Amino acid sequence: MTDSIIIETQPVEHDIAPSPASANLVIVAPAKNGHGSTKRIAHVLSALYDDAQENLDDEPNFTIWSKETNLDRLQDTTMKLDPCRLSTTSDGKDDSSLILCSGSIQNSMKSCDGVEELAVDQAENIVISASETEVNSSTIETDMSQADKNIRQEWLGTTPFAIEDRIDIQRAGHLDDLIYYQQTIYDNIRETPYDPAHWIDLCQCCLTLGFADIAAAAAHKGLILIKASLGRDYGCEGIVYPSNLKILTKTAVSEKLHTHSPAIVEEELKSLLLICYSGLLSSLLACGTFWEGLRAAKEALSIFPMDMDLLETRDMLRDCFYERQNSLKAKAADNFDESLTLMTRVGKIYQMQYPWMDRRLNDRTPALVRELNDNLNSQICEIKPIILRPHRESFDVGPLGIFALRDIEEGESVLVDKCITNTTDLHPKAQTYCDACHSSLLAPYILPTQIVRPECCEDVVFCSQDCCSTATSGYHRVLCGKDWSWIYGRNGRPKSTGLAPDPMWRVRLFLRMVAVYLADIQSTKTKVHPLQHSLFGRMSANYSPPSYPDFPLTRDWYYYENIGAPTRILMTLGINPFTDPHWTPEVIQTIFWKMENNANMSKINLSTTTPPSSNSPQRENSTGEEIVTSINTNYLFLNHSCEPNISWRGPSSTPFVSTDLLEGINSEIIKPGSATIICRARQKIKKGEELKISYIGDPMGTSNNKQWEGGRQERRRWLSKWFEGGCGCSICTKEAEEVKAMAAAKSKP
Numbered sequence: 001m002t003d004s005i006i007i008e009t010q011p012v013e014h015d016i017a018p019s020p021a022s023a024n025l026v027i028v029a030p031a032k033n034g035h036g037s038t039k040r041i042a043h044v045l046s047a048l049y050d051d052a053q054e055n056l057d058d059e060p061n062f063t064i065w066s067k068e069t070n071l072d073r074l075q076d077t078t079m080k081l082d083p084c085r086l087s088t089t090s091d092g093k094d095d096s097s098l099i100l101c102s103g104s105i106q107n108s109m110k111s112c113d114g115v116e117e118l119a120v121d122q123a124e125n126i127v128i129s130a131s132e133t134e135v136n137s138s139t140i141e142t143d144m145s146q147a148d149k150n151i152r153q154e155w156l157g158t159t160p161f162a163i164e165d166r167i168d169i170q171r172a173g174h175l176d177d178l179i180y181y182q183q184t185i186y187d188n189i190r191e192t193p194y195d196p197a198h199w200i201d202l203c204q205c206c207l208t209l210g211f212a213d214i215a216a217a218a219a220h221k222g223l224i225l226i227k228a229s230l231g232r233d234y235g236c237e238g239i240v241y242p243s244n245l246k247i248l249t250k251t252a253v254s255e256k257l258h259t260h261s262p263a264i265v266e267e268e269l270k271s272l273l274l275i276c277y278s279g280l281l282s283s284l285l286a287c288g289t290f291w292e293g294l295r296a297a298k299e300a301l302s303i304f305p306m307d308m309d310l311l312e313t314r315d316m317l318r319d320c321f322y323e324r325q326n327s328l329k330a331k332a333a334d335n336f337d338e339s340l341t342l343m344t345r346v347g348k349i350y351q352m353q354y355p356w357m358d359r360r361l362n363d364r365t366p367a368l369v370r371e372l373n374d375n376l377n378s379q380i381c382e383i384k385p386i387i388l389r390p391h392r393e394s395f396d397v398g399p400l401g402i403f404a405l406r407d408i409e410e411g412e413s414v415l416v417d418k419c420i421t422n423t424t425d426l427h428p429k430a431q432t433y434c435d436a437c438h439s440s441l442l443a444p445y446i447l448p449t450q451i452v453r454p455e456c457c458e459d460v461v462f463c464s465q466d467c468c469s470t471a472t473s474g475y476h477r478v479l480c481g482k483d484w485s486w487i488y489g490r491n492g493r494p495k496s497t498g499l500a501p502d503p504m505w506r507v508r509l510f511l512r513m514v515a516v517y518l519a520d521i522q523s524t525k526t527k528v529h530p531l532q533h534s535l536f537g538r539m540s541a542n543y544s545p546p547s548y549p550d551f552p553l554t555r556d557w558y559y560y561e562n563i564g565a566p567t568r569i570l571m572t573l574g575i576n577p578f579t580d581p582h583w584t585p586e587v588i589q590t591i592f593w594k595m596e597n598n599a600n601m602s603k604i605n606l607s608t609t610t611p612p613s614s615n616s617p618q619r620e621n622s623t624g625e626e627i628v629t630s631i632n633t634n635y636l637f638l639n640h641s642c643e644p645n646i647s648w649r650g651p652s653s654t655p656f657v658s659t660d661l662l663e664g665i666n667s668e669i670i671k672p673g674s675a676t677i678i679c680r681a682r683q684k685i686k687k688g689e690e691l692k693i694s695y696i697g698d699p700m701g702t703s704n705n706k707q708w709e710g711g712r713q714e715r716r717r718w719l720s721k722w723f724e725g726g727c728g729c730s731i732c733t734k735e736a737e738e739v740k741a742m743a744a745a746k747s748k749p
């Protein structure tokens, strides 16, 4: 029954949901509510409400029951239904709209606009048929499906919640106005970057557009400005850059208000502070970072304890947080460990290119590929587009891979990828590893006399003069003398989270990458945009943007890691986050996604320096296990196959590795613990063949690896989470075809 609405005659009770005593109209919305029916219900409700208002002594009091979130939309559309009581039910009624009402208003419904016919059906329900002209659902649905063809997927937003709202915005034809409004706000920001009101406008506009991550970043900047100008009472701590932010902000506000009165400016700033907090809380709610939202709410309520709007959002954050925590607890039974605690805190957003960003920033051009090969400088292999197609010099070359330049023998080293873009969860001040290449500085891997100390500071040490020069003439020059202890945990080490490293790895890697980039553009005196610099430009992000009506997986997102910490890093490095066009939150988030798609993570433990077979007692040092995360700038081009022809290893995860496994291309020994990756041929490889590794250890799931319980199936599931559309290797493609054929055979009668 898709084009009629059923009204139950009596009473307000219904077995699917308890009846609120105060309600004189209870609407049970369909569980599977297509947009057409939502519109239709909204339309009828609107009319019913008008009518009920005329016929009832009291204000009509509606209660809506539904499984679906689209009731928010319903409420928005009708507007008049506010305040409605919303609740959910698991009624299982799919296609009908049940309106349960008290007898007093039934009659009025008969005559209401949009209701053509009111009849009693067999179950004594009153069936209203929608009038053709006004609410014919099939007409609406045809119109809508036409409109849905024009849904602009790239504007559906990063926020997985309330996505229907954005679809409605597009259907209603409001998207272009919003895009124009957003551009106007960016123009205003360029003109007066220190006026917090513009950042608040941006927050609200991005929230409406569904980009709650960018909304949170805008609110964050607004808060920095306001707190800096209001002073310490308002919790302004940590570094602010530029240092005269207080004056800049006050000047911007007083110029806008045409006043020199400090009292008026302060009043304005306080009221902006409240709106800014409110925007931030809504953004964090929309990103699903309930825990961080609660922390922000606590801070906001310490300043505005009686604000109803803040209190209400705080309550929503709290309810959502506990709901998630309880469901995780129920699943985890007794094993509620640190990684589950992390899951209660993490937010979720879609990964996508921000549609207002210049798309060319993400292009990897033929010129870049030539530069990459110059740096690779190999006689054995080259980086090449996988799909060879005619390309223009300024266009994106598409996915890249590494290909053999000549026939390769089994066991041959094909690539030894040393890198300085690495990080660990241990503070460099511990001085147990080389700050540049991460090789171990513990005995017996190196003699104390071989350790190199730079002249500039005592914070870092190196395994060789080479590493020392690379660092001090490069990234270390940018970082030296600044306090970075806040990106490490207490005692220089964050709390362990088992196999999953704590999310701050992204922040530490971001810091190192930014330092490498800044050092390079300073020494070459060029002003290349970070995303077009070969360091960031080489990395692909793994975009799977929201697509209506099927949505992809969401990705982890944290307010602190993705916004707070990078902003603080940039300010510490003297980058102005309010005016610098290169370091926008969109650029930062893009870098985070690129890092996630390309970072290599290895757990190393070089603390035990004597083999277990030895008679001497084992010695432990203070480092214990470490998780090294690196961007190996050439290795990252290797694609995955479940039949890999290349094996790879970080040079040493334990002290007991035979030296032949540590041999580089020129028979040099790679130092244990370093973030270098060594790749060897597993078999003979012919010239022109693509070199492929396994991203998941043993891809067929035959080995006994605890991390990969669940065998082949688990590995395939994991790959399909990573690669949109699943793994494209020949084995997976064949398996996918077999599954399809089996499903087709099963469905045949």
Ligand SMILES: C[S@@+](CC[C@H](N)C(=O)[O-])C[C@H]1O[C@@H](n2cnc3c(N)ncnc32)[C@H](O)[C@@H]1O
Pocket: 398, 399, 400, 401, 538, 539, 540, 541, 542, 597, 598, 636, 637, 638, 639, 640, 641, 722, 723, 726, 727, 728, 729
């Ligand atoms: C580390 S990068 C490898 C280099 C990448 N092809 C590039 O163009 O930069 C990982 C990305 O390559 C792609 N990829 C690698 N192996 C794949 C496979 N077997 N099937 C599908 N996509 C794959 C995915 O897009 C993945 O996000």
